[in-house]
Amino acid sequence: MKTIIGIDLGGTNVRVAKVTDSGEVLQELKSPSYGLEGPEKVVPNIISLIKQIDGYKDCIGVGIGVPGPVDTVNKVMKLSSNLTGFTDYPMAKMIEEATGLPTFLDNDANCAGLAEAIIGAGKLYPIVYYTTVSTGIGGALIVNGKLVSGKSGYAGEVGNLIVDPYREPFNNLNPGASESEASGRAITRKGQAIFGDKIESAKDVFDLYVQGDEEAKKLVDQVTTDLAVMYSHIAHIVDPHIFVIGGGVMKSKDIWLPIMQEKFKKLVHSGMRDVIFTEAECSEPGILGAAMLPISNGL
Amino acid sequence: MKTIIGIDLGGTNVRVAKVTDSGEVLQELKSPSYGLEGPEKVVPNIISLIKQIDGYKDCIGVGIGVPGPVDTVNKVMKLSSNLTGFTDYPMAKMIEEATGLPTFLDNDANCAGLAEAIIGAGKLYPIVYYTTVSTGIGGALIVNGKLVSGKSGYAGEVGNLIVDPYREPFNNLNPGASESEASGRAITRKGQAIFGDKIESAKDVFDLYVQGDEEAKKLVDQVTTDLAVMYSHIAHIVDPHIFVIGGGVMKSKDIWLPIMQEKFKKLVHSGMRDVIFTEAECSEPGILGAAMLPISNGL
Numbered sequence: 001m002k003t004i005i006g007i008d009l010g011g012t013n014v015r016v017a018k019v020t021d022s023g024e025v026l027q028e029l030k031s032p033s034y035g036l037e038g039p040e041k042v043v044p045n046i047i048s049l050i051k052q053i054d055g056y057k058d059c060i061g062v063g064i065g066v067p068g069p070v071d072t073v074n075k076v077m078k079l080s081s082n083l084t085g086f087t088d089y090p091m092a093k094m095i096e097e098a099t100g101l102p103t104f105l106d107n108d109a110n111c112a113g114l115a116e117a118i119i120g121a122g123k124l125y126p127i128v129y130y131t132t133v134s135t136g137i138g139g140a141l142i143v144n145g146k147l148v149s150g151k152s153g154y155a156g157e158v159g160n161l162i163v164d165p166y167r168e169p170f171n172n173l174n175p176g177a178s179e180s181e182a183s184g185r186a187i188t189r190k191g192q193a194i195f196g197d198k199i200e201s202a203k204d205v206f207d208l209y210v211q212g213d214e215e216a217k218k219l220v221d222q223v224t225t226d227l228a229v230m231y232s233h234i235a236h237i238v239d240p241h242i243f244v245i246g247g248g249v250m251k252s253k254d255i256w257l258p259i260m261q262e263k264f265k266k267l268v269h270s271g272m273r274d275v276i277f278t279e280a281e282c283s284e285p286g287i288l289g290a291a292m293l294p295i296s297n298g299l
Numbered sequence: 300m301k302t303i304i305g306i307d308l309g310g311t312n313v314r315v316a317k318v319t320d321s322g323e324v325l326q327e328l329k330s331p332s333y334g335l336e337g338p339e340k341v342v343p344n345i346i347s348l349i350k351q352i353d354g355y356k357d358c359i360g361v362g363i364g365v366p367g368p369v370d371t372v373n374k375v376m377k378l379s380s381n382l383t384g385f386t387d388y389p390m391a392k393m394i395e396e397a398t399g400l401p402t403f404l405d406n407d408a409n410c411a412g413l414a415e416a417i418i419g420a421g422k423l424y425p426i427v428y429y430t431t432v433s434t435g436i437g438g439a440l441i442v443n444g445k446l447v448s449g450k451s452g453y454a455g456e457v458g459n460l461i462v463d464p465y466r467e468p469f470n471n472l473n474p475g476a477s478e479s480e481a482s483g484r485a486i487t488r489k490g491q492a493i494f495g496d497k498i499e500s501a502k503d504v505f506d507l508y509v510q511g512d513e514e515a516k517k518l519v520d521q522v523t524t525d526l527a528v529m530y531s532h533i534a535h536i537v538d539p540h541i542f543v544i545g546g547g548v549m550k551s552k553d554i555w556l557p558i559m560q561e562k563f564k565k566l567v568h569s570g571m572r573d574v575i576f577t578e579a580e581c582s583e584p585g586i587l588g589a590a591m592l593p594i595s596n597g598l
Contacts, residue, residue: 069568069570078570079570127447127449127450127454139536141536141537143442143447148426148442148537149538150426150537150538150539151426151538151539151540151571151574152538152570152571153538153570154534154535154538154567154568154570154571155426155536155537155538156535156536156538157535157538157568157571158535158536160531160535160567160568161531161532161535161536162528162531162532162566163464164464165462165463165528166465174531174566229461229464232459232460232461232473233460233461233532233536234536235453236453236455236456236457236459236460237438237440237454237455237457237460237532237533237536237537238440238447238449238454238536238537239448239449239450239451239452239453239454239455239456240449240450241450267461267473268453268459269368269453269456269459271368271377271378271451271452271453272450272451272453272456275450
């Protein structure tokens with residue numbers, strides 16, 4: 001049995017865990033991350049937490065999930081809006097030097113996808129495409145248990161996929177980007193534009209749909225079409241064995257997922273229609289996926 | 300030095316070659332394929348050709364490129380419009396039994412992409428996305444020298460990617476599918492709709508563009524936008540290190556490729572804009588890529 005140190009580093013908190021290669025958490029520590037106080041404060045705190053893990057030196061390596069794109073070759077973040085000063089900062093190298101453990105870095109969506117591919121809903125399948133339909137939309141490609149992060153860590157940036165080029169752009173994304181049209185935030189925004197403040201989340205829109213509201217039906221029809229186009233893009237480019245979907249919008253999956261799948265089938269070749277769509281099942285995909293990074297990298 | 304039998308099986312001809320692992324063709328035989336006469340005629344002919352190759356028994360394996368989607372696990376074609384009776388036919392198994400050599404099957408676009416990734420324009424890069432912009436549009440994903448063919452061989456079916464959902468559908472593809480909008484056949488069709496019979500190929504449209512024709516400018520503007528959207532889809536989903544582009548439309552690359560690349564840069568995140576677009580360089584990608592299949596599969 002291998003053990004690995006998995007680290008889920010966010011702007012507010014950091015969690016450090018000792019995890020087995022089958023995904024069992026043996027020990028977990030949590031602390032403020034001091035994410036806005038700069039790496040000089042954040043990194044020594046992480047190193048101190050690692051050293052508090054029993055037998056940390058016997059672990060095969062350290063994996064860190066971070067919120068933002070990562071250059072996985074040079075092991076640095078390329079953009080760090082929630083972690084001040086981390087762009088190009090050699091955190092992984094410093095942790096390697098302080099602990100003697102090989103250290104790997106990837107973004108949190110990639111980590112969540114890796115967890116699902118190795119120990120979660122995708123574990124039996126060679127090609128897994130993970131997507132999270134949450135406040136935003138992100139994703140990850142995992143082939144034979146290894147993350148395909150891309151040239152600069154942008155594989156899985158499916159929130160910027162164009163589903164309809166004639167829509168208005170939002171938040172520096174493309175016009176008609178999937179995240180602007182079908183994320184939790186987008187569904188809420190569109191719901192509020194129709195129903196006003198009684199819509200507080202995507203779930204409120206789906207509840208109105210269930211009650212038979214005609215406007216809600218039109219909105220769900222548009223959102224499911226947009227998601228079907230997004231998944232058809234992914235299917236034609238990598239033809240995964242399974243789509244694993246996480247994120248809060250999956251709370252309403254019984255409403256939208258079957259409609260979306262029917263539309264998806266009309267947008268792909270007949271031999272592609274039986275691809276599986278299933279819900280993510282890891283309870284802590286961030287930290288488990290971070291712990292799987294050394295394994296994904298061949299350790 | 301490893302040697303491999305590579306086979307390029309088309310509806311009209313079949314070529315069988317002995318190839319080194321660095322892509323040198325040592326011996327090559329060509330024959331009619333008898334593609335419309337059924338596998339009972341086609342397969343014994345191929346086996347006979349293999350046995351005419353000097354020292355075929357010392358090769359590490361056989362790779363076959365075929366025109367259509369392939370189930371690479373069961374090594375059978377899933378659709379064979381140019382090869383009568385080949386859907387689910389156990390050609391690979393029969394060749395294995397007759398020659399004693401492990402035999403692998405994949406579609407011809409995947410083979411061409413594999414050749415480019417291992418010995419062609421993409422050979423220095425971990426993630427290669429090959430596309431052919433020819434009569435149709437196809438593609439292939441190669442990660443660390445291994446083809447990612449997909450669940451049912453549909454990875455790389457980028458000709459069916461929607462670039463604009465409001466266009467008219469053609470040939471059972473999606474409305475606004477890239478192949479219907481920006482392939483050689485599509486550019487010719489659109490050119491003929493404007494200029495009539497004086498357009499015989501995509502090149503004629505590009506020539507009119509160079510002469511400053513306003514209608515040709517509008518058409519090239521639309522085609523380059525559509526291709527930029529297609530490549531932005533691929534980039535956000537797999538973030539390749541390099542796009543290798545083959546196919547006849549590349550004859551006019553000096554005209555359209557720089558325009559397309561500028562549009563692409565506006566459709567992706569800033570860290571993705573430096574991805575390389577380059578022309579395919581293998582002279583015989585079909586047979587060379589077929590020969591690389593056993594290597595891609597771990598031999």
